[in-house]
Amino acid sequence: MPQRAILVFLDGVGIGEGDLAFNPFVVAHLPRIQALLGGRLPIAEHLDADRRIVSERAVLVAADATLGVEGLPQSGTGxxxxxxxxxxxxxxxxxxxxxxxxxxxxxxxxxxLLRRAADAGRTAAFANAYPLSGAPADPRIFRRPAGPMLAAQSVGALTRGAAELAEGRAVASSITNERWREHLGSDVPEVTPEEAARTLARIAADADVTLFAHYDTDYTGHRGAMDGAVAALERVDAFVGALADALPADALLVISSDHGNVEDVRGGHTIHPVPVLAVGTRREQLMNVRSLMDVALAMLQALGIDGRGLSSDNGG
Ligand SMILES: [Zn+2]
Structure with missing residues (x-):
């Protein structure tokens, strides 16, 4: 039974055809993800007959993101x-x-997930730094909120800002700190994706459930340029590889998304399945995930928390 779990949310990452013309997963240099997946990549051609990749170090499942609802999947509902x-x-x-x-x-x-863990008497952390202006948090950032931020707020875990980022006790949403340095005028130090990953691993070692959210994958997918998408995936690759290496021995790491986008740079969201990549203790718990509805429940079960009432009981 693991003591802890980490959910890394990557916005807008699906599993599409591995076409060099439009899928940056086959253009980018992704040695760390490939090593985790036993030489394979999160592309349709590399899934087995059960729509999975099972390697020595990881389980990757292709999860439905359309949720039985017409139209293109979107971030808020996903x-x-x-x-x-x-x-x-x-x-x-x-x-x-x-x-x-x-x-x-x-x-x-x-x-x-964080609320469910807290309700079960476990501790929850949100690793992202947010531009907070004192306590309580600046209400402007709640006007158009992303899901991870609302989840963090629900357990009082939206506590990290520039000071924590500067001290290596928070991770920027962009993984590295350039956006804080360039757009927010903050003097936080530069960090590599590997350093950011080790910071996340340290934060995760102090909590039962830790959430980190990264959005650049969706932004670059919307921009529709191959070079930007490749750069975004290579940053994620370095981050994920270092995080898997720094993972506490009792931790389960799950990396997933809300909908497809960046895997096809021809423009916008897709109806592709999204990867659910699990590394570490009890990763086999994620093996039977079939849709976005199954991930939180599988993680709670891996933590020994009764998650009944979620997923299969909601009639969706
Ligand atoms: Zn989007």
Whole structure:
């Protein structure tokens, strides 16, 4: 039984055809992810007959992100589903994004992975640094909130800002700190993806459940340029590889997404399945994940927390 779990959320990453013309996963240099997957990549051609990749170090499952709802999957409803196990798109009536629609926010706050862990007496952490201006947090950042931030807020874990980032006790959403340095005028130090990963591993070692969210993969997918998408994936590769190496021995690491996008740079979101990559203790718990609705429940079960009432019971 692991003592702890980490969910790394990557916005807008799907599993598509491995075509050199439009899929940056086959253009980028991704040695760390390939090593985790036994030489394979998160592309359709590398999935086995059960739509998985099972290697010595990892399990990768292709999870449905369409949720039985017409249209292109979106971030607000997809993140809600990933974090709660409830079908956010079905409950809202359609896919919606990029922020979490107002009617879904109470359910997200009450039923997300961090909240469920806290309700079971476990500790929860949100590793992201946010530009907070004193306490309580600046209300402007809540106007169009992303799912991970709302989940963090629901357990009082939205506590890291520039000071924590400067001290190596938080990770920037972009993994490295350039955006804080260039756009927020902050004098936080430069960090490599590997250093950011070790910071996340340290944060995770002090909590039972830790969440980190990264959004650049979706941004670069929307920009639709291969070079930007390749750079974003190579940064993620360095980060994920170092995180897997620095993982506490009792930890389960799960990396997943809300919908496809960056795996096809021809433009915008896709209906592709999303990867659910599990590394570490009890990763086999994620083996039977079939959709975004199954991830939170599988993680809670891996932690020994009764997650019943989630996922399969919600009729979605
Ligand atoms: Zn998007």
């Amino acid at each position: 993140q809600t589903t990933l974090l709660t196990g409830r079908n956010g798109a079905a409950e809202y009536g359609r896919h919606f994004g990029p922020w979490v629609p107002t009617p879904l926010r109470p359910m997200l706050a009450a039923e997300n």
